[in-house]
Amino acid sequence: MTQPTVGFIGVGVMGEPICRHIATKSGAPVIASDPNAEPLKRLAAHGVRAVGLDELTAQADIVFLSLPSGEVMKQVVMAPGGLAGRLSRGKTIVDLSTSSVDVTLEVARHLEEKGIHFADAPVMRTRAAAEAGTLAVPVGGSPEVFERIEPFIRAFASDVTHAGNVSAGQVVKILNNMVLYETVLALSEAAAIGRRAGVQPDVLFQAFSTGSADSFALRNHGMKAIAPQLFPEKAFPVSYARKDISYAVALGEQVNVDPTGARNLLDTLQKAIDAGHGDKYAPAISLLFESSPLPA
Known part of the structure; x- marks a missing residue:
């Protein structure tokens, strides 16, 4: 079975080690985008290919977001030129950021109208845990979406909980x-x-x-x-x-x-x-x- 291509947006303090673990453990091809070139250069040594947003959204089947807040996540997804208008039907977005329940549900509804799946999977524990691949992650999403993304989350988390439907992770x-x-x-x-x-x-x-x-x-x-x-x-x-x-x-x-x-x-x-x-x-x-x- 062919592995889906994983896209990753936001390779900062937590995102960089999470992206690295997915690239080195999941067996899936990983592409990433971030305004900061330095972490992308470091990730290249682990097989992560730096791409622009156009290429990422065209190629990625599952897109992970590791962003500073729910408000930033909403902008990346819903603003003109954002992910909602770029991704095709059937693709999946996974929000690793900590977002409010209201924003999470708003984004999920917007994506559902476009046939794009969504899960909230905010990470818990410290940066040291991110580096070690031992984060804890509660996930909100349908059972089908959880089944699709769980193997990738387990690449960087030692404890994964399907908490319920969308927003339960938050x-x-x-x-x-x-x-x-x-x-x-x-x-x-x-x-x-x-x-x-x-x-x-x-x-x-x-x-x-x-x-x-x-x-x-x-x-x-x-x-x-x-x-x-x-x-x-x-x-x-x-x-x-x-x-x-x-x-x-x-x-x-x-x-x-x-x-x-x-x-x-x-x-x-x-x-x-x-x-x-x-x-x-x-x-x-x-x-x-x-x-x-x-x-x-």
Whole structure:
């Protein structure tokens, strides 16, 4: 059976390693397009051929998108000259970006009218997981579309869940990030309080890891970022976290649940952006608490 040709748009921080894994593990020919030539040059060593959008949409049977936001994804698909007007009937788009449920459903409906299949498959876990090919991916799409794309997703993910119909993947990803960063907020508060009360964050977090406060957030965001105060740029930044949490708040409002914790987190993320930390790794929200005035 002939393998479908895979197209990939957006080979940035997460997209580059994902594209590389598909090219080296799936057995399918992979073509890619991105305004930045550097990652395309690196991917060429792994068999990925750089092409323009015309060639990509003419040749690719399945097109993966790894883009900064749902709004960018919508533009790439629906704007004049976008994918919706270029791809032929029967082809498939897979959105790896984190997009709002509303945008996801709008794009899916638009594509359905043109006979183009769509799935949302936002990626979870870190850039290190993307490099290792061990991402977690919840997928929203019909069973038929999921069956078609699952082998390619498993090339870069160790955990793949068919969450339901279109938009279900985004629901899972958005709520995953809501819970994760509410935990990061709690760790940020605990670190600042503990430090001022005489217990250093590294000691505090090590003790947490032996008790009921242990978590992925503690061991990764707490121990590796908040305790040593390391918040590099070109990691998942505060501004991206704010985008994801705004999606969670909007989703809560749509289903008539007041997401009080997420609202508080959203306010904290905005304060961090206002303080100049928007491009830093998202646990940099802890800087707000470290810099608060000491008691008189």
